Amino acid sequence: MPEIRVDPVHRTRVIVSSARRSRSLALRARLPVPEAEPCPFCPGNESETPREVFALRPRGTHRDGPGWEIRVFPNKYPALLPGGHGREFEKREDHIYVSMDGVGGHEVIVETPKHDLHMADMEPERIAKVLQVYTERMVKLAENSRVRYVLVFRNYGFLAGATVEHPHSQVLALPFVPPSVERELEGARTYREEHGTCVFCDVLEKEIEDGRRIVFENDKFVGFAPFASRVPYELAIYPRRHVPRFENLSEGEFVPLAEALKDVLGRVRDVLDDPAFNSVIHTSPVSTGAESRFHWHIEILPRITNVAGFEWGSGMYINIVSPEDAARHLRTIR
């Protein structure tokens, strides 16, 4: 019998229907990203990108030259532009239609000089440095007084929307809190009113106690397949410690989080034949006064099935692999 599951945080429903499973895990094989020649993110091709705004590079190397370890620059095709720092930006109201300037920011973080390195093959120390650069750019972009939210995400593979193969993340600074985070904040607020506790902390406790959906654990982080997973093999990484902001990650947490990411991404790659995936960090909005109720986390979405008419038309998901099966499968290796 298919099952309708309600997400404990944002309360949206998912249909888990493993009867559909046999028909279509057809997207596992990764389609190649149609690549630019030469790769604009490779060392030596720095002039192909906008000028760098930040880099980890040894002494003696030069801005926008090779030798860097991690390099950050504005997206060449930005979804939002920085604009000025004043609080106002232009808003147009034309009867029923409201629009405003797309002010914010959009940066690319190139994670390694190596063109073809899966995050699962990076040293934990390298991933830890990437995470640290995330926090620095998030803090920096939030300095613009118009910015209400900074979203860090990663597209890996063609079907996940990547347009460059070279390992990179993106940081988008938005002049509003995006709907997914709004819903999580609202869910956390309601839950706290009803139960007096953090819904994310309670989910974590429940998952550890139950165990069926756990994929990875260390001292500081837990990786698991969420109860109401939207797509097959969806994963979440939660910090055990209740911290609203990713940006407040402490010195001693970068490497353990890097180990969690390396482990779960490696399992996804090995079990599912190197699928495309998206990952995203959900942190607290820039300044709402509501910080204490949020609990930052990472969401990982392998893209082995296609979003179809039902999803577009309904705003919800049919998942053809139960999270219990997915977690069991991901645990089989190593």
Next chain:
Amino acid sequence: MPEIRVDPVHRTRVIVSSARRSRSLALRARLPVPEAEPCPFCPGNESETPREVFALRPRGTHRDGPGWEIRVFPNKYPALLPGGHGREFEKREDHIYVSMDGVGGHEVIVETPKHDLHMADMEPERIAKVLQVYTERMVKLAENSRVRYVLVFRNYGFLAGATVEHPHSQVLALPFVPPSVERELEGARTYREEHGTCVFCDVLEKEIEDGRRIVFENDKFVGFAPFASRVPYELAIYPRRHVPRFENLSEGEFVPLAEALKDVLGRVRDVLDDPAFNSVIHTSPVSTGAESRFHWHIEILPRITNVAGFEWGSGMYINIVSPEDAARHLRTIR
């Protein structure tokens, strides 16, 4: 300058950023659907599907045999199962996790015996018959007292989630109103409170007056690129007449709607090199007493770009082709 646009109905934001355009309309070329051999939807292979529940077929032909014009059967891999007709269905609450039986219904409507016929190449009379079958199945599935909503959608091409190439639609009967429709109902309610009119009617009036986003018009229907289009070349078809339910389409409206669909789908195919697309009908919920405020419509989503980490993480969309440019482009032919 990129622009943030607010949808007038459900109030969600879209980022329209044509700076990004140059980089990726790479998905235009249609990837083939990995096909089953023989096609289970072709005449002569009726035994490959569950037994038909409805068909348009001439006298002298037999149930589950060839000769049909349009054929309907339960989905072999249903997302939801019919179950009994009682009002209760099993609900499980396990601390923070709520789940319930996936009760509803899931049918496939094979639209033609021809395996390889784009809807744009069907006769308007055939499309009109398909639309009439939609209404009949919607009414039929709504008879189950658990069903709160019936969603009709169509997946065309691999990247739109189709698993069979043969032209078909799907009907999913849900025990709740899906979030996308909830948001539209809520938006329409708020708008009516504020303005005293139907937001869909006002959008239509505004679009006709403005003209920049119009793609098709006849006596009864208007096809246009919505102001806050989520994906490049998104289209909507609205009836000029304020009718809450698609199921109440009158006899004289089937052919004009078929002409609208044939026209806009033909333009999408010809202008964008036969892309994958999804389409969906939004109609009023089965019985909420709120019928009068809704205004049924069809949404068409060409799938020429991939949903990426930003969309998954934020719950909103970056659209790299403005709806004005899209409509102008679609109007260039014929």
